[in-house]
Amino acid sequence: MIPHGRPTLDLTGVAERAGVSLSTWRRQHHDAFATAVQPLPGSARPLLYDAAQVEAHLAGKPLPLLPAESHPEDLLTDAEVGQVAGLSASTVRSDAVNGLIEPGIERHGRRWWTRAQAEARASRPTQYKGRTPGAKDKQPRTVRPNPHLADVAVQLAEAATGRLAPVTAAELAERFEVSVRTAERLLSQARALLAQA
Template identity: 45%
Template structure:
């Protein structure tokens, strides 16, 4: 939980909770990772403190598969840079992660599954023979080109007239006139 979550659970605005209860809370409940920029507290400990109950000890069972890891922690687990973790997530090589508290977090089980799967980034051999994506693009036949080629035989034809007649932009009118001149010449 963040301090914002703890304040909400206490029923107070964050600034009021920090002013009235923040120092006492931080003295009794320690952050989960003191090196982290975002102060996160164990939910069971935070809720016990709010309710006035004894604070339970942190479970020392080791890493849990549901733990949320930052890009730095995931990178350390995978042996790569944090920027590579973010790139893997954007390309689908790693799960997208979840956004919480303005940051992206990856579940430990997803990161360990990626590490144990090995390097599968280049297993796709690409487009196979017969793949429809291998075909050359179809030539575009614009019926306006033949009309403009006929109109261009009677000079002078301007792009402004073409733009007005076909209700297109000046750039499209220029393109159509160039294609019509090529059509008439060839």
């Protein structure tokens, strides 16, 4: 979470503030820094630090405290939005793509959403794509027969009597403009139809 109104830095930014390269920072300064300054809660890939705390550490001053109260404009990661809204992080990302939540803003190479957006998503009911749990309509789904099934069955019967050449999946695939796998299924269904007759 990035608290409202607080600038943030990743490790590259911290090294720049210290006036050294990132490799020098990691070699000479990072261990002491990591002991004194904690990354912002929920930040990962990259770890983020409060800029005011970084400046205080570099100046040898006491670290200012982060805000204790939440704010509607706090920035949250997809996982944090999911915790507020009762969703998985992947659902939050999918909702952003599908317009069910704002697309968020990009900062430090990842997407962030405000706490207000997360709470608004939490108040909206979930949209189910399948059968609702506990639904009483247990009727099996109707499957429409393939319109070419009867024609293929006739061809198989003719081929069995020797009046036509054997029917192949490759030939059916080309004729009906379907994949060979679909043509194989069609042949199997036609054979089953003939066996029932």
